Amino acid sequence: ATPIATPNAHAIVVAPPVKPRVIRAESDTSTPIDRIADAPGIPVRGTPVPAGERFAPVGARLGRGKLVVAGGAIAVAVVAVMLVVRARSSDDAKPAAPPRRAAVVEPPAVVAPPPLPPEPVVEPEPDPTDGDEVAETSQPTTDIPVVGEGPCRLDVTTTPAGTLVLVDGQSIGPxxxxxxxxxxxxxxxxxxxxxxxxxxxxxxxAAKPTAIxxxxxxxxxxxQVITNPPGATISIGGRRAGTSPTVVQLMGFSGIDVKIERRGFETVTKRVYSKKPQDKLAVTLKRSLWK
Structure with a gap:
């Protein structure tokens, strides 16, 4: 009981105790508040509920929260899936990057060795030996023709064959x-x-046949050998024959090598086949970097 103050200071009025209201949940499955209050060790707290209002069932309040959380999780998962699908679609839409070309490795530069000095110039000429000369040389000596009449006989053979024979100034034959x-x-x-x-x-x-x-x-x-410039050494058949300009003696109608050398110029070798008693050879020498 709570004491209530009155105008009379000497009088004390005791108010009757207030009975707590019992609020029942709309759901039959929930536990009534009065039962909870009657349960030992569970105090009931809170302000009185105005008339006409009821508490929502505890189980219903808890189930609705779970649904909200589950729905939020599902929405997040759906959004995440959509983002992944969109990202993949954008990746597929992008053009494929061109393949990388293999790097071309250039081989190291090769330094060529210095060129060797040129060899002496040799100008070969066709073999001047006539075909009839070879045939005459190999002509057999059997069945030699006999020319003239008389008791004595003269057999003439030569190398090469085919040489004209004259007896006492008269032409006899080859x-x-x-x-x-x-x-x-x-x-x-x-x-x-x-x-x-x-x-x-x-x-x-007549008693003894004669043969030659x-x-x-x-x-x-x-x-005659002339060079430009002059002063070159002339060699015939491997033997030195003088310095240009000069006149050298050689065998006619036969091929022979004439070598011409001068410091600072390229060496020249000529194959000479002289057909005239007085012949001439003129050579212009070329500068050389190796001499």
Whole structure:
């Protein structure tokens, strides 16, 4: 009981106790408040509820909160899935990057060795030997023709074959040949366009056949060698023959090498085939970096 103050200071009025209101939940499944209040050890707190209002069931309030949380989680998951799908779609829409080209590795530069000095210039010429000369050299000596009449006989053979034979100034024919005539002293002349002329004297004897075999020799020609610039060393057949300008002697109608050398110039080698008794060779030398 709570004391209530009155105008009379000497009087004390005791107010009757107030009975607590019992609020029941609308759901039958919830526990009534009065039962909760009656339960031992569970105090009931709170302000009185105005008339006509009721408390929501505790279970209903708890279930609604769970639904809200679950719905929020589902919404978040849906948004996340949409974002992932959109990201993949944007990645697929992007053009594929071009493949990287392999880097080209250039090989290291190779330094070429210095060039070797040039070899001497050799200008080959066709073999000047005539075909008829080879045929004449290899001509067999059997069945030699016999020219003239007389008790004595002279057989003439030469190298090369085909040399013209003259007896006492009279042309008989090419060698090899057999000449019949009087037994006396005879002069035999041998001529060939690419050889020196030869002459022999023989005395014929009827009791003993006479034969001569002559090796024809090449003529000697004079070759004048001129170089630009002058002062070059001239070698014939590997032997020094002088300094240009000069005149050298060589065998005519035969190929021979003429070597020309001068300091500061390229060496030149010429194959010379002289056809004239007085021949000429002119050479212009080229500068060389190696001498």
């Amino acid at each position: 060698s090899p040949i057999s000449i019949a005539g009087p037994c006396q002293k005879r002069r035999v002349d041998l001529t060939h366009p690419r050889y020196k002329a030869a002459q022999k004297f023989v005395t014929l004897d 075999d002559v090796m024809m020799t090449r003529p000697t020609h004079a070759l």
